[in-house]
Amino acid sequence: MLTELRLQNFKAWKDTESMRLAPLTVIFGTNSSGKSSLGHLLLALKQTVLLTDRKRSLHLGDENSLIDLGTFEDCLYDHDLSRLMSFALSWKSRGDLVLKDILDPSAIFQGDELTLMAEIGASKTEQPETRRFTYTLHQQGHEELIASHGRRDGKPFLDCHPLRLVHAQGRNWGVEAPEKFYRFSDKTLSRYQNAHFLTDFVLEAEHLLENFYHLGPLRSPPKRVYPWSGDTPPDVGAEGELTIPALLAATQQGRKLNRGPKQKYQPFDTFIASWLKDLGIIHEFKVEPIAAGRKEYEVLIQAHGSAPWVKLTDVGFGVSQVLPALVQAFYAPSNSVLWMEQPEIHLHPRVQANLADAFISAIQAREDGENRNTQLIIESHSEHFLNRLQRRIAEGGVTPDEVAIYFVTRNRLGAHLEPLLLNEYGDIENWPDDFFGDDMEDITQRALAAARKRRAQKAQGADA
Structure with a gap:
């Protein structure tokens, strides 16, 4: 189950900021405000997971896919290729993840929630590439383990802490670039003696998105x-x-x-x-x-x-x-x-x-x-x-914890997401202006029109 979502530089969204997702999340908004694109990105992530080509960072779609989002430039905020598209997903794992360092039996990392953050960029002359992705394992809100993979100064890297990855003897080849937006290549993992646990992160991400x-x-x-x-x-x-x-x-x-x-x-x-x-x-x-x-x-x-x-x-x-x-x-x-x-x-x-x-x-x-x-x-x-x-x-x-409600509007800076605060009495404590249109304006104008009509009818009766 997704617990948080954040998008940056995607479609109308410069930055959604962190968006809490409850078991029942409802998103309201004006037409063409950008609310649908939140789900469209998740669809693009799913069809990338299902894609057999591991070299493609993000499958934006074609006539045979779940969704077709056009080109990478089409998907960027302001169509600005100098920007990095970034997204972060947090979700509850299917059960507690218990990760052990095979080189140090005392090093055990346990958590029930994962966060995957990815950054993707491109230029006019190249396909989109994953610049970096990071997995974070959480236990009751505390960070237990962080693994980050991507490109630094043009060269692939893989970092992990507090667990320290140890090279396998005789396997001195370099780290390969990320696969898709979330995968470690088999060759990269085989370079280390104790990197096998990273496949658990990949499997959890795939299970989440395959079931979207x-x-x-x-x-x-x-x-x-x-x-x-x-x-x-x-x-x-x-x-x-x-x-x-x-x-x-x-x-x-x-x-x-x-x-x-x-x-x-x-x-x-x-x-x-x-x-x-x-x-x-x-x-x-x-x-x-x-x-x-x-x-x-x-x-x-x-x-x-x-x-x-x-x-x-x-x-x-x-x-x-x-x-x-x-x-x-x-x-x-x-x-x-x-x-x-x-x-x-x-x-x-x-x-x-x-x-x-x-x-x-x-x-x-x-x-x-x-x-x-x-x-x-x-x-x-x-x-x-x-x-x-x-x-x-x-x-x-x-309960209010089982529900999250948002209102999406559009301004000069793009889409804006406003969380609505629900209390235990079902009240929305920060009711936004013009949420379902200006009802009071209609009521006021109807009353004024009725008053004018009554005066006109009264005047006609007096003339008669």
């Missing part, structure tokens, strides 16, 4: 028939195009979830159907093959108790748009990070509010008797979503 999933703001329209041959998709797809195959796969595999501690477990399809019903969007929901032995399925909806069953294409657009967000929130593997853009799109205000309850449940849900530890990062424009979230904090359904 993104759902975009534009979802695929509903279909009358969905093919499924028994495969298990990794997620619902960037546009939700794999939602029904994902739901069928999870159900066939016998996955059962509950909504939180001491709640009843349900099969995956029943679980999703119950949430659709509780959102207030339908009465019943099911997915069935069009005929026995066929690999084509149809999604059937009952709008209310006495209504006939109809296909997904024959009901309002909102069901097909919220279904990918709902399935993804519970389908992703445990310890996943999910970034969703405008999951409330096309939904009635009451359903937008209820969606906050579903996402609170997603961070509290259990599967196979274990906490799923899912993290949701939501981009939203919905004040109804926020109001419900504040209400649940006041009621004790979720």
Whole structure:
């Protein structure tokens, strides 16, 4: 689970400064303010991890990748190639990391949180290269071990402290340049007798980013028939195009979830159907093959108790748009990070509010008797979503520590990120100006217009 994020010189961001990420993080902001680019960088990092070419520092994308960010110059703040793009990720490891120096049994380093910081630069005549990356192992906020790898004065280096790396006898070759933005080459590690622990850092970074999933703001329209041959998709797809195959796969595999501690477990399809019903969007929901032995399925909806069953294409657009967000929130593997853009799109205000309850449940849900530890990062424009979230904090359904809320604006220096301070009563203590538009201005102008109209009507009555 990500705990902090910081970007420098990326897209609209000169510097986000340190951004605390909670199990449920919600980002509000004006259009084109830069909030989406926060998730876009994480997508670029994921597709770089998945890339077979270890020499490329950062895979910015093409028509076949998860995202296409253009050229490196396109991605730099002010398109200034003299700047270094920098990012830092902090996350909770899957368990306590215990690192030992094989040359000194008394030297043991233990931690439950990692930070990866990387700097990438380029010129017009060269590809982007990793200038430096640093891993820091933390235990309860204290730095336990730091390993830094990169280029210094044009030459590759590898430093580590307080553990001291010792050269292996007969292996006097130099350190190689970093691979991608986070890897040590095998040749570099083999140069030392006691550098094997560095692969643990790499594996933790890869696990984090491989389990990062993104759902975009534009979802695929509903279909009358969905093919499924028994495969298990990794997620619902960037546009939700794999939602029904994902739901069928999870159900066939016998996955059962509950909504939180001491709640009843349900099969995956029943679980999703119950949430659709509780959102207030339908009465019943099911997915069935069009005929026995066929690999084509149809999604059937009952709008209310006495209504006939109809296909997904024959009901309002909102069901097909919220279904990918709902399935993804519970389908992703445990310890996943999910970034969703405008999951409330096309939904009635009451359903937008209820969606906050579903996402609170997603961070509290259990599967196979274990906490799923899912993290949701939501981009939203919905004040109804926020109001419900504040209400649940006041009621004790979720704590302020489990929630982080940000407001993004744009000024002459680029994007600006403002954390909103939530107290135990659900109040935002530093409510920003013009957060959801100037409501008071509309109320004032409506009252003035009504007063003018009444005076005009009164004057007309007097003339008559």
